[in-house]
Amino acid sequence: MRAIVCIKQVPDTTEVKINPETNTLIREGVASIVNPFDTYAIEEALRLKEQHGGTVTVLSMGPAQAKEALKEAVAMGADEAVLLSDRAFAGSDTWATAYTLAQAIRRLGEFDVILCGKQAIDGDTGQVGPGIARQLQIPQLTYICRIQEFDPATKRVRVERLLEEGREVVTCTLPVLLTVVKDINQPRYPTFTGIRRATRMEIPTWGAAELATANADYLGLKGSPTQVVRIFNPPARGGTVTLFTADTPSDGAAQLAERLLADKVI
Amino acid sequence: MSKLTISADLCSACGSCVDACPFGALTLEGDVPEVSDQCTFCGACVDACPAEAITLERDQAADVADITSYHGVWVWVEQFRGQACSISWEMLGQGRKLADQLGVPLTACVLGHNVRGVAQEAIAYGADRAFLADDASLAAYRTDPYAAVLVRLVREHRPEVFLLGASARGRDLAGAVATDLRTGLTADCTGLDIDPETRLLRQTRPAFGGNIMATIICPNYRPQMATVRHRVFEVPPADTARQGQIVQVPAAMGEAAIASQVVDFVMEAGQVNLADAHIIVSGGRGVGGPEGYAPLQALADALGGALGASRAAVDAGWIPYAHQVGQTGRTVKPDLYIACGISGAIQHLAGMQTSKVIVAINKDPEAPIFNVATYGIVGDLFEIVPALTAEFKKRLGK
């Protein structure tokens, strides 16, 4: 069984704040972390490995620093890791990113399943997973909250998808690409053995040169159909709050209820 | 390759560009800032530089599609078990506005089985034309057959804009279709409008957990694709007398070629439909534990609303993820959002700040939630919430 997990190193956007004086993002002190949804993907791959044997390969496209994220995955138990990094990849939007990752996966060879997190918490698009599947011409199943059955021998999988209305049960052939949601598992911590392995491991970096099949016109900014033309701060919600102050909670509540009914909000 | 150049002559080393870059790609150690691989060529630094010392040369794309032949605004109409999803009507409403701005027709794409009625509804909601792909293989959503139909239709009819609702299915489908068509897709847009000069679709969306907004364009590829979250746009009024064309199209894939099968669907009992709720009572860290939600649920019941939660409470295991409101949870736009014991972190605000009326109940008068709230009470939610419930029960005669 071979599982490939695509991960991304992202700034911890829950810690990112806006500097009120300059109205710009405060990036210092914001840790770089493995995209949280990707840790669920890594964990799910490790569970598949525990059940079926085989290997887990982690792949990430990013700057050199992204090796830290790959090492964390190895410390959790992934067998091998590859970093995709090259100036030629700079400025990639989701189309170019998915294309580049797909080329790297082609070079990695045969696999049974690709696992991705449902979205990255910096871009929040959720597009790269489906993009990889289409580039590789394999089926995709997104928002997976449970893998019910997985059989590399008969090449079949049965999963639950978490949709707005409830859970959908789907069967599919392998290989397949799955994007996973938070409810799917509880990611393990790195182990000491894993940490030792990870710190000693030499993680190869592949650039455009190593992706022999890649079309240079599909890489980086050049390969990106979308462009960011403007960055600005979210509009502040206007006005100041009307506070209801009263001697007792029930008086305050009465005033608020009165106003809400008067506003016809209820 | 695309290039960012900073003129040493004009640069005064003021560092404004360093601060403006959301990606941390600029560092200033010497006289002139240096650009790292993190640069996405977004141009924020160009705007920020007071000396106009920065120029951005974007590499022209290698294969520029024949843009001018693309015409029309399309919307995918999502249905589940034969019922249209209201998010699609919101898309049609906005699609109509864009189509009118461009002076082009609006087309709906309806896929499913026995869904002719949905196509008729699409006309009523504003489409000039509806493509109807009605086939057993399309009854339940699956990426492959749905994408195949849409890709074929797009290649044949060449729309310039294609909108899909950012539901789970919509995001799944949009990502697949945009990849096949080699075109740009922008997810979770909060704003869509047409640039009058360029006729380009300007797509605005939050990034970095909602901390910044970005405007994105797709100048050289077609169609310009975008997904939009539920309740960002309004459902337009339906006009059943409206006339339009329904064009039947065949499925594009035989069942045997489709790799997946939908074998079951479990509707979640008591599923919180936060997305549709007009009133939401939400609890955060201040609730203190799972039992703390009981008074909030009582208030929600009294008001006929849904129960929401902040990420902190969900992460602590006090309430299931289905209730989470925020950047990584649901975006909601109720008429009334009552935030109890929620501090108002940006990530939470990103999910609810467009609510019509926001009420904040919090012990801490400094909590950021009071900056966005319409009304507020500073105090103990465990005293105030039950008092509110009692008040409303009295006044609503329950």
Place this chain on the structure above:
Amino acid sequence: MDFALSDEHLMVQKMVRDFAAREIAPTIKEHDRAQQFDRSILPKMAAQGILGICIPVRYGGAGMDYISLGLACEELEYVDTANRVIMSVHAGLNSLTLLQWGTEEQKQKYLVPQAMGDKIATYGLTEPAAGSDAVGIQSTARREGDHYVLNGEKMWISLADVADNFLVFAWTDMEKKRARDHTGITAFIVERGWPGLETGTIHGKLGVRAGNTGSISFSDVPVPAENVLGREGEGFYIAMSALDNGRFTVAWGAAGLIRACLDASVRYAKERKTFGVEIGRHQLVQQLIAFMQMKYDAAQLLCLRAAWLKNQGVRNTRETALAKWYATVGSFEAAADAVEVHGAYGYSDEYDVERFLRNSKGAVIYEGSQEIQQLMQAQYALGYRKDKPLRCELPAYDAAVWQEE
């Protein structure tokens, strides 16, 4: 001289930090309020290998070094002292002492299950009437044929109600006991379940309320002769050398507590506004935070030096004791200042700082009170005290040896 932590150490630090944040932090306040020890954390720590972090792999441990032990203690106490206390008694005072003094049979029988977390261990020296005056203990162990008969009472023992294995110190030579000759004390490995051994919880502690502290009473408990650790009469030296390891964990933990106070204060100082600005802008608030920063940096450096000495296999009694003294007193001061920074809110358990303050005082007193520490440092400086080599020394850390199966 390289002051940076290695990649391996950084990963260890992050792992324990995340573990403590997810497994302990969400419910710690609840347990502290209820004054209850959450036993469920032990199998989780065991599964992660934390309980045997610096024990060689061939004895069931994780094979990491002493810096890793220290980092783990710092991260555990950052969340709450109670969980660092587990490491102090189980890993520091007991397991490392077995590693240092135990026979191969004793290591196989006791150290291996402890390192794996299958058995929990603690250390019993202190008695109701003897803390700093260790020679003043009254417990006795009379030799009777192939075993000893143990009598006495130990008090203020962490994990007393939870531990399976106890390292107990008692007089085996009654004449030497009368003469207060410390060479009459012997160390014993004692198991729960042996007849006559009872434990009881101590309630109403000022701090470490989420931790278990209790007393152990021995009523004619038969202890097999092969459970003597070291030799008869070596007990006092073993007890003191155990403190080198216990104090090490306490020092690192206290550094973590200072950091917790610092982080909480910085966070609050940037949120809370008075007189129109965030209180971090007020100079007297800055002063409180400045001293916390100083104490943290200094404590951390003292701890790192002690860890380095341990890794080198160099005797570090003085340096470890100094780190413990400085860090614990520093954490008490930092916690008091952190409450101050929080104003009235610091007085409420809605915030963590009051718990930090209550927790911090214990470490100033146990494992060598600050008074004892001062006497020690002066005596080293004046030459009144010199470390004599021990019959068994804690071995220098060797990754190859520690990690071989």
